[in-house]
Amino acid sequence: MPSLYLAGPEVFLPNGFEVLQNNKKLCEAKGHVAYTPLDGEMPSGLQRDLSMAKWIFESNCELIRKSDIIIANCNFFRGACVDDGTAFEIGYGFSLGKRIWGYRDHLVPLHEITAKIISTKPHDAGYRIDQEGYLLNEDFGNSINLMLEFSILQSGGKLILGGFEEVLKELN
Structure with a gap:
């Protein structure tokens, strides 16, 4: 089964760790290995400054490189756009030839x-x-920025109406 990278703004939620762990369990129940932006083991003593930010960036890029498919939460975040970190993860995955699936709770x-x-x-x-x-x-x-939507579609994935679980159903 392909490995999955779970992209999205869940890391910013008060219960983001629990949400991502639940999504990983759903993936594992379907036979997938799943990675999230919170999976890297942060070095001890790292200060909350640009060195930590650089480590997060490099860790997430490594997780994307070792994944086969990206599943991206494309719902609005901090305004009427996809989270900018998620947008980067979609673009980076596309540049690496990864298949990308996106989901939204509405396709306006x-x-x-x-x-x-x-x-x-x-x-x-x-x-x-x-x-x-x-x-x-x-x-x-289009319901999200055209660069993101066509990255998803041209990668062989889909942008679907629904949530994370609907993507998992379509993958299997």
Whole structure:
């Protein structure tokens, strides 16, 4: 069975460790080995500074390299976009030829979602702005950034409506 890397913003949840451990158990019940961003063994004495951040980055990249498939939580996080760390993990996995599966609890086209921009003269910059001063997102019918969506699709995976367990059902 293929090994899985579980990408997503769960690491930021108050109960993130438990959520990820539960997801790993679900994977193991289906015969998969699963890795999460919290799986690396942090060296003792590492300070909470850029050296820790660098270690987290390198550890997660190594876990992605040793995985066959990435399962990415593509739900909105800190606004109307996929978590930026998850976006990197999708792109990095795609560059390595990994198959990627994404999931969302709703598939609303991005053009229906707006993001506030900070600019004194947004019209001068050539942006498409709505009447409330918000930047209009891409309007191609995709529900996440086109670079992420096509990384998922061209990798041989899917972006599905549902949650983590629905991806596992489709993988088996």
